[in-house]
Amino acid sequence: MASVVQTLADLGRRRPLRDVLAGFDAMLRAGRVTKEAIAAAAPKRSWGRPRLCRAIEVADPASESPGESLSRAVMIEHHLPMPALQEPVRNERGGLLGRVDFIWPERGVIGEFDGRVKYGRELAGGPVEEVLLAERRREIDIELATGMRVVRWLWDDAFRERGLLEVLAEAGVRSLH
Template identity: 45%
Template structure:
């Protein structure tokens, strides 16, 4: 995430005229990330593009600006879903809370303790616990769970640190929502889809599953690991995302081989008298049919 930022005034100082900059923008040699700031070539990953926006913005902000909220989550490498990345979010240390929202930068003013500021690739960023609390009190439940799950799964934070962060600023706006999202967050969700699935399962009133359940035969031999398991009801749930199968590819392996192996794995699960319920990205938008299939097994 440390691609070089080219500022217009620096390009001019290096002898590049406006017509040359326009030509490089047309041919793709430069890609605009904000007004007067560019990087070499396009950036297709929204997170990478946002990280570049952060670097460009900090070059023009007050030295006491600390990257925060979703911008900090991106720099910490956390999964982000459903949160706009068109604005850079920073916080300046002030005794009283406040905010100034511009077209490119959203500046919060709030108190911060020294241990809540860390360096990430040389940039001042709110710590992971502070970042998660800030995100969870300012976005929706589902979006907050995705970020908190990612931090717990990556081992970047634990429940104790999050409890301390919540207690430190107990009177801030949005803290009740943050407590709900952080209280629901858990290790074991390996993707955005799995985190969103957990939310959908809970909202449907279904029993909480075991995450990353290891299925074994009666003799103890390993059958497979599943996304969601309800051992007493002999039921497993699997979220099928395209990225999931991409990660399973070994060098030189054909995607069809992965599908075949997955079919064999499911056959082995069913041989253990387990019902397998699968769903995909579109199902997360309208989860009722999947919930009905799960409910028929679980209740």
């Protein structure tokens, strides 16, 4: 049976970034692999080695969900500037308002991937209206504290790419090429 490291190396050589990045991110976050171990699992002169090296280079354990990883893969494939991940945002008194999924400080943009798991976890404690109002309040508080614009996208936007790219372009995050 293949190890996690060997499986990631094999998939990284054969599959597009959007198909493998979530696995790389998750295994790095869980501490199950290292970038060095994945690189060592593939022969130096093997077919697909450049593709694997690119996946290793951009893999990031700070990405906390498959939707965030897919979103990042789309950003990478379309040459968007790379955001910082999971940055804490504080109010004027230093209180933590939360961590944001993506932030482009130089462009004044914060991005949030909205997946069902996030809301499902929060809904366990109350009605949907309360959860949505709390999330909207958080968004307003973050915009006021940072002076940045918060934009959001869904699974479908990331899967189909166009929706994610349009949301980001409208906020000023566009291809570098």
